[in-house]
Amino acid sequence: MTYIAKPKFHHPGLPKNELGYTHRDYEGKISTLCAGCGHDSITAAIIEACFQLSIEPHRVAKISGIGCSSKTPDYFLGNSHGFNSVHGRMPSVLTGANLANRDLIYLGVSGDGDSASIGFGQFAHSIRRGVNMTYIVENNGVYGLTKGQFSATADRGSKSKRGVVNSDNAIDLAAMALQLGASFVARSFSGDKTQLVPIVEAAIRHKGAAFIDVISPCVAFNNHAGSTKSFDYVREHNEAVNRLDIITGRAPIHIEQAPGTVQMVEQHDGTRLALRKLDADYDAHDRLAAMAFLQKHAAKGQVVTGLLYVDPEADDLHSHLNTVDAALNTLEAKDLCPGQSALDKINAALR
Amino acid sequence: MKPTNISAPDYFHKVVDCQWACPAHTPVPEYIRLIAEGRYGDAYMINWKSNVFPGILGRTCDRPCEPACRRGRVEKDPVAICRLKRVAADYKEDVKPRMPKPVARKNGKRVALVGGGPASLAVARDLAPLGYQCTVFDQDPQAGGMMRTQIPKFRLPDSVIDEECGYIIDLGIEFVGGKRIDSMKKLLSENYDAIFVGSGAPRGRELEIPGRKEAAKNIHIGIDWLSSVSFGHTSKIGKRVIVLGGGNTAMDCCRTARRLGGDEVKVIVRSGFEEMKASPWEKEDAMHEDIPILNMLVPKEFTHDNGKLTGVVFEKVKAVRDDKGRRNLVPTGEPDQHFECDDVLVAVGQENAFPWIERDIGIEFDKWDMPKVDPKTMASTNPMVFFGGDAAFGPKNIIWAVAHGHDAALSIHKMLSGEDVNERPLPDVQVSSQKMGIHEWSYDNDISADKRFRVPHRDKVVALKDIKAEVELGFDPKLGFNEAQRCLNCDVQTVFATQLCIECDACVDICPMDCITFTENGEEADLRTRLKAPAKNLTQDLYVSETLKTGRVMVKDEDVCLHCGLCAERCPTGAWDMQKYLIDMTHANSPCQQQARSAA
Numbered sequence: 001m002t003y004i005a006k007p008k009f010h011h012p013g014l015p016k017n018e019l020g021y022t023h024r025d026y027e028g029k030i031s032t033l034c035a036g037c038g039h040d041s042i043t044a045a046i047i048e049a050c051f052q053l054s055i056e057p058h059r060v061a062k063i064s065g066i067g068c069s070s071k072t073p074d075y076f077l078g079n080s081h082g083f084n085s086v087h088g089r090m091p092s093v094l095t096g097a098n099l100a101n102r103d104l105i106y107l108g109v110s111g112d113g114d115s116a117s118i119g120f121g122q123f124a125h126s127i128r129r130g131v132n133m134t135y136i137v138e139n140n141g142v143y144g145l146t147k148g149q150f151s152a153t154a155d156r157g158s159k160s161k162r163g164v165v166n167s168d169n170a171i172d173l174a175a176m177a178l179q180l181g182a183s184f185v186a187r188s189f190s191g192d193k194t195q196l197v198p199i200v201e202a203a204i205r206h207k208g209a210a211f212i213d214v215i216s217p218c219v220a221f222n223n224h225a226g227s228t229k230s231f232d233y234v235r236e237h238n239e240a241v242n243r244l245d246i247i248t249g250r251a252p253i254h255i256e257q258a259p260g261t262v263q264m265v266e267q268h269d270g271t272r273l274a275l276r277k278l279d280a281d282y283d284a285h286d287r288l289a290a291m292a293f294l295q296k297h298a299a300k301g302q303v304v305t306g307l308l309y310v311d312p313e314a315d316d317l318h319s320h321l322n323t324v325d326a327a328l329n330t331l332e333a334k335d336l337c338p339g340q341s342a343l344d345k346i347n348a349a350l351r
Numbered sequence: 352m353k354p355t356n357i358s359a360p361d362y363f364h365k366v367v368d369c370q371w372a373c374p375a376h377t378p379v380p381e382y383i384r385l386i387a388e389g390r391y392g393d394a395y396m397i398n399w400k401s402n403v404f405p406g407i408l409g410r411t412c413d414r415p416c417e418p419a420c421r422r423g424r425v426e427k428d429p430v431a432i433c434r435l436k437r438v439a440a441d442y443k444e445d446v447k448p449r450m451p452k453p454v455a456r457k458n459g460k461r462v463a464l465v466g467g468g469p470a471s472l473a474v475a476r477d478l479a480p481l482g483y484q485c486t487v488f489d490q491d492p493q494a495g496g497m498m499r500t501q502i503p504k505f506r507l508p509d510s511v512i513d514e515e516c517g518y519i520i521d522l523g524i525e526f527v528g529g530k531r532i533d534s535m536k537k538l539l540s541e542n543y544d545a546i547f548v549g550s551g552a553p554r555g556r557e558l559e560i561p562g563r564k565e566a567a568k569n570i571h572i573g574i575d576w577l578s579s580v581s582f583g584h585t586s587k588i589g590k591r592v593i594v595l596g597g598g599n600t601a602m603d604c605c606r607t608a609r610r611l612g613g614d615e616v617k618v619i620v621r622s623g624f625e626e627m628k629a630s631p632w633e634k635e636d637a638m639h640e641d642i643p644i645l646n647m648l649v650p651k652e653f654t655h656d657n658g659k660l661t662g663v664v665f666e667k668v669k670a671v672r673d674d675k676g677r678r679n680l681v682p683t684g685e686p687d688q689h690f691e692c693d694d695v696l697v698a699v700g701q702e703n704a705f706p707w708i709e710r711d712i713g714i715e716f717d718k719w720d721m722p723k724v725d726p727k728t729m730a731s732t733n734p735m736v737f738f739g740g741d742a743a744f745g746p747k748n749i750i751w752a753v754a755h756g757h758d759a760a761l762s763i764h765k766m767l768s769g770e771d772v773n774e775r776p777l778p779d780v781q782v783s784s785q786k787m788g789i790h791e792w793s794y795d796n797d798i799s800a801d802k803r804f805r806v807p808h809r810d811k812v813v814a815l816k817d818i819k820a821e822v823e824l825g826f827d828p829k830l831g832f833n834e835a836q837r838c839l840n841c842d843v844q845t846v847f848a849t850q851l852c853i854e855c856d857a858c859v860d861i862c863p864m865d866c867i868t869f870t871e872n873g874e875e876a877d878l879r880t881r882l883k884a885p886a887k888n889l890t891q892d893l894y895v896s897e898t899l900k901t902g903r904v905m906v907k908d909e910d911v912c913l914h915c916g917l918c919a920e921r922c923p924t925g926a927w928d929m930q931k932y933l934i935d936m937t938h939a940n941s942p943c944q945q946q947a948r949s950a951a
Contacts, residue, residue, distance in 0.1 A: 007798040011884040036923025044860035
């Protein structure tokens with residue numbers, strides 16, 4: 001929480017994107033979250049990703065539910081559309097908005113409480129329907145707004161700040177998303193923007209349901225010894241399977257020359273993803289293997305991060321339902337009401 | 352890079368760009384905050400301690416602080432530091448009770464000071480409270496030197512000079528006015544314990560071109576003419592006046608001429624407009640008074656008729672770079688230009704002159720006939736004799752004279768205490784946290800977006816009628832407050848504690864200026880290219896932490912930091928803190944020399 005507004009001055013040498021904006025132009029209001037909250041880093045990553053992709057802010061709709069995470073859309077893209085919905089109902093509101101206007105970029109921001117507890121069903125259905133969206137879960141394993149009770153993603157055996165051991169099994173949202181048919185699944189860490197920013201960019205450019213589980217330490221209630229979602233734990237147990245570079249038409253190619261093979265993945269819109277494998281055995285195109293890999297490493301207490309699965313040929317809900325191309329608000333009466341003769345024809349066919 | 356040693360006094364001093372640039376190292380942000388609080392007297396006393404003449408400098412300083420001001424790199428214009436100093440002087444309560452009292456018991460040491468200008472007065476100010484018997488000699492009846500005789504009254508009223516020289520004289524100094532020192536040998540024989548020479552650069556440079564002698568009646572040397580005006584000996588000048596020269600004296604000459612009957616006053620300069628030595632604001636003020644500045648014209652001849660000046664002939668030149676890259680002025684080949692005029696004021700430079708210093712008394716002179724002076728101690732080759740101000744290294748300005756005065760006073764005090772003059776005590780440095788609450792600081796960290804405020808001026812018609820009417824009216828308290836709020840508080844330093852950092856990136860994300868980066872360490876040149884925003888200003892340091900848990904380092908580019916404290920507000924562990932850095936430059940006073948000081 002900070003009382004003063006962030007000064008408008010910016011560094012005179014800041015780079016500008018294709019639209020002539022600096023990354024400062026993608027900011028929102030100043031965060032009211034606790035100092036050091038991982039969520040603020042994810043906010044910064046989203047700002048950076050939208051800046052890098054030269055996205056026009058008015059082409060974005062950010063939708064959230066309830067919780068610390070769901071407050072964050074106020075802190076980025078101050079000139080975009082937003083809908084702060086009911087607890088756990090972000091996926092439903094997003095699905096509706098997406099059906100009404102497919103031309104916008106949909107950014108669903110949720111937390112582990114919002115998506116893995118009250119909104120678990122909503123989460124599942126939006127993923128299995130293949131809604132074209134970027135679904136980001138800011139996952140800290142606790143209910144921060146109610147003072148740090150375990151959430152459904154807290155690992156079994158991890159300790160609360162007061163020393164209570166969690167006896168429930170954890171929901172792995174990335175594994176769930178894989179199982180539910182998401183066509184883009186990634187996991188990252190708020191403390192590693194070099195990994196997170198390209199993943200957010202790739203997800204935004206992905207057509208279909210893109211799901212990102214971002215481990216985001218809660219500095220107030222879940223950043224202690226015994227937590228499995230602390231800065232130290234995640235840094236020590238981070239098992240990154242790959243590093244991602246995103247190549248759009250214009251952006252120069254920056255691929256680190258490091259050991260490991262580079263796999264190129266081309267998405268629908270021509271964006272190419274350069275996946276530098278860190279784990280030689282990991283194949284980001286194999287859903288079943290990815291699920292097994294996640295389970296195996298979770299059992300060892302490791303946090304698997306990176307782009308876990310991508311289907312570059314994916315389709316979305318609109319293609320499945322064969323809906324009209326235009327946004328619904330652009331349809332005129334004549335498009336919606338074909339007239340008496342058309343109705344007569346239909347009626348005749350049913351006689 | 353190695354971790355930055357923030358306990359070296361200079362590191363944070365350099366971050367306070369204004370204070371670092373000030374020859375006397377005035378704690379600028381500290382007094383600007385006091386002005387914002389309405390504590391004008393406190394602000395004045397801070398200035399008085401550092402620069403001795405706040406009211407005078409608040410009107411006339413060459414302000415090296417302002418080009419250095421960080422605000423000028425963040426937006427367009429620096430904070431109006433100089434004019435804020437005047438706000439403190441104008442609105443202070445009576446500060447007389449806060450001045451040191453004359454010492455009841457002198458220490459028996461006598462110091463003679465030659466010249467009653469800023470350098471000598473600064474030395475006397477520092478030495479008198481320590482018990483020294485200081486005697487100041489000046490050719491003029493009143494103290495002040497060039498501040499009184501060469502700066503026009505419409506820029507610096509006598510009342511301000513009287514007040515601030517008075518504070519010094521009242522310390523129990525003997526001022527001997529109307530006495531010109533003719534022989535250093537004689538002065539040395541009068542058994543003083545030390546002698547300080549602060550006699551300025553009193554001679555205006557001549558312009559020896561044809562016609563100079565014949566038309567001498569209407570050709571005046573700028574500084575002599577200005578002091579003659581100042582003393583009331585001259586009160587008229589011809590209708591058409593040409594001022595030759597492009598420095599601040601030329602600007603004073605032309606504006607004075609405008610007030611003494613000069614209807615058509617021109618400044619004509621050899622060099623281009625940008626290369627002129629005059630401060631930009633002085634050129635502006637002159638042009639505002641309808642005085643054109645003509646450039647690239649070299650005076651060739653004074654024309655005259657029957658012993659009366661009729662004008663000046665100029666050769667047109669252009670600037671050409673030679674193969675070594677030096678700029679030379681070469682004739683364009685166009686026909687010479689003749690400007691008619693009734694009077695000419697020559698302000699083409701000042702020179703030192705020491706005909707009164709005998710060359711056989713141990714004071715060595717260099718090949719330019721300037722005394723050999725140690726720039727650190729201000730000592731000449733005669734251990735008893737010290738120099739300062741324009742007399743030491745040629746014409747500079749008041750604030751340099753004050754800085755020299757402090758250094759010379761320290762040297763004299765050390766010498767007469769039997770200590771080594773070359774050993775200079777370290778400055779006293781204090782660094783203290785400004786944290787008052789989770790996001791409360793003892794300074795106002797909300798950055799003002801205001802542009803620089805203009806100082807109100809007296810109506811031109813009125814100002815040009817009265818040579819004593821001060822042109823600048825100064826900020827009123829409200830304008831002063833608003834201008835003070837533009838200061839970025841660069842003395843409130845961002846201090847980083849490596850061992851507390853958990854690398855959560857909160858500071859990186861919040862920093863409005865993208866100053867902070869966490870990255871792998873490297874050589875400075877390489878690091879500068881790898882930061883969140885490129886660190887291209889090589890005059891500004893990088894602040895590098897020790898190695899963090901992830902093997903990275905924190906690198907902060909000091910260049911455009913707003914000192915808004917948001918990094919510290921957003922830091923969950925207090926790894927960042929905002930700490931006020933105060934540096935107390937070593938002046939001559941008793942305790943400083945006994946105890947060795949350690950920095951921060």
